[in-house]
Amino acid sequence: MSFDTLGLAEPLVRALSVAGYTEPTSVQAEAVPAALQGADLMVSSRTGSGKTASFVLPALMRVLALRESEPRPAPMPRPDGGPRAPRGPRFVPQGPSVLVLAPTRELALQVAKAAGDYGRYVPGLRVATVVGGVPYGAQLRALSGPLDILIATPGRLLDHLGAGKLPLGRVGLLVLDEADRMLDMGFIEDIHAIAAALPQQRQTLMFSATFSGPAGRLAEELLREPRRIEVASHTETHADIEQRLHWADDLRHKNALLDHILTTREVDQALVFTSTQRDAEALALRLADMGHAVDALHGGMPQGRRNRVLDGLRSRRLRVLVATDVAARGIDVKTISHVINYGLPMKEEDYVHRIGRTGRAGRTGLAVTLAERRDFGMVQRIQRFTTQRIPAATISGLEPRTPEPAPRPKFGAKPGGFGGKPGPKRFGNGPKPGYGKPFARGGAAKPGR
Numbered sequence: 001m002s003f004d005t006l007g008l009a010e011p012l013v014r015a016l017s018v019a020g021y022t023e024p025t026s027v028q029a030e031a032v033p034a035a036l037q038g039a040d041l042m043v044s045s046r047t048g049s050g051k052t053a054s055f056v057l058p059a060l061m062r063v064l065a066l067r068e069s070e071p072r073p074a075p076m077p078r079p080d081g082g083p084r085a086p087r088g089p090r091f092v093p094q095g096p097s098v099l100v101l102a103p104t105r106e107l108a109l110q111v112a113k114a115a116g117d118y119g120r121y122v123p124g125l126r127v128a129t130v131v132g133g134v135p136y137g138a139q140l141r142a143l144s145g146p147l148d149i150l151i152a153t154p155g156r157l158l159d160h161l162g163a164g165k166l167p168l169g170r171v172g173l174l175v176l177d178e179a180d181r182m183l184d185m186g187f188i189e190d191i192h193a194i195a196a197a198l199p200q201q202r203q204t205l206m207f208s209a210t211f212s213g214p215a216g217r218l219a220e221e222l223l224r225e226p227r228r229i230e231v232a233s234h235t236e237t238h239a240d241i242e243q244r245l246h247w248a249d250d251l252r253h254k255n256a257l258l259d260h261i262l263t264t265r266e267v268d269q270a271l272v273f274t275s276t277q278r279d280a281e282a283l284a285l286r287l288a289d290m291g292h293a294v295d296a297l298h299g300g301m302p303q304g305r306r307n308r309v310l311d312g313l314r315s316r317r318l319r320v321l322v323a324t325d326v327a328a329r330g331i332d333v334k335t336i337s338h339v340i341n342y343g344l345p346m347k348e349e350d351y352v353h354r355i356g357r358t359g360r361a362g363r364t365g366l367a368v369t370l371a372e373r374r375d376f377g378m379v380q381r382i383q384r385f386t387t388q389r390i391p392a393a394t395i396s397g398l399e400p401r402t403p404e405p406a407p408r409p410k411f412g413a414k415p416g417g418f419g420g421k422p423g424p425k426r427f428g429n430g431p432k433p434g435y436g437k438p439f440a441r442g443g444a445a446k447p448g449r
């Protein structure tokens with residue numbers, strides 16, 4: 001299948017070919033034609049599946065169509081009844097025709113970049129972002145001019161709306177990206193308030209990892225006869241992402257495992273997750289002292305610094321980025337070869353989002369989880385959520401001294417299986433791939449720790 005068969009206009013097909021894309025991904029093949037027919041959509045597909053283009057392309061098609069159809073002001077009749085004056089300049093309406101809501105600044109900027117990339121041949125395309133952490137003045141300037149696509153985080157958008165600075169009456173397409181995440185972050189009322197300010201007659205596309213619970217209710221409220229597109233659920237096998245689990249005896253052991261992995265040659269770029277902002281700062285400092293090209297990224301940092309850090313990752317000035325969940329959302333860097341869970345996520349869904357930062361755009365990636373015994377409950381919850389066992393691995397010379405934790409057998413329960421499902425082997429007794437192949441060339445394990 002090629003992009004022309006999706007019904008996209010020539011300037012977009014050309015931009016996609018410049019971006020090096022030869023064929024649509026599954027979610028694009030399903031969502032783009034449906035969106036172009038004007039349907040409301042509920043789409044679940046994993047990060048890295050090309051979902052951004054699946055709403056940015058229909059958004060750009062709408063902008064192109066409006067370019068053709070928007071009225072010019074009627075020529076003014078001359079008071080003396082003489083010949084009419086020539087038509088005035090093209091009428092430029094105020095306010096965006098497309099509004100995209102995204103949970104984080106990083107994701108919003110990512111979407112804006114995609115709109116710029118795929119819309120590079122759309123004449124005079126105007127895209128603006130409204131996100132927290134950026135001075136209001138610059139945003140107001142961007143909003144005061146003519147605009148096609150506005151990409152915003154809900155909180156900041158609502159601020160502008162409350163101040164009467166934002167005409168939304170022309171919005172014909174609303175996109176909610178990572179809606180489940182926005183709900184997790186407490187944006188439900190903001191989303192409702194924003195939707196109430198939009199024209200009733202509009203198309204709405206909702207992207208969410210799940211449509212159960214609050215996300216499903218929001219879809220019922222905002223969408224009309226939506227089509228459901230489910231490309232791959234969170235339970236799919238991440239075929240391009242190999243997952244491994246290392247049990248650590250204590251923090252020192254965990255640090256030794258991390259240091260070993262980061263010094264192997266196979267690491268192109270690594271994204272290391274911590275549970276807290278403080279841990280991110282502290283770990284980045286420790287790794288910098290060891291000589292790594294590393295920085296931290298977390299929600300407590302000013303936006304300018306966060307942008308610089310992300311630029312450093314993209315330009316490869318940084319080889320290691322230590323990040324928290326919220327800050328890392330939306331990072332799309334194809335050269336991230338390793339995701340390392342140094343601190344476990346608070347929620348099992350975040351594990352899926354984290355590991356989706358590697359294995360992007362057809363490359364393979366390795367997701368390594370470093371867990372201490374106290375993390376056992378979360379490891380089990382992640383495995384139940386993904387319905388996959390994360391294979392336990394060891395590094396020669398850095399094997400754990402204490403045996404792997406195992407679930408306490410329930411009274412009367414048959415031994416075997418995890419998550420209530422029958423399985424061939426008890427959790428923890430599975431095969432241990434170790435690091436023989438991918439990491440062996442990275443040097444011998446460090447003795448002592």
Ligand code: AMP
Pocket residue numbers: 020021022023024025028046047048049050051052053332334360361
């Ligand atoms: P997303 O799921 O939107 O975050 O996209 C994941 C990655 O896939 C991004 O790096 C995109 O640039 C890339 N991508 C999107 N569409 C395609 C495509 N049709 N072919 C190849 N790569 C793509």
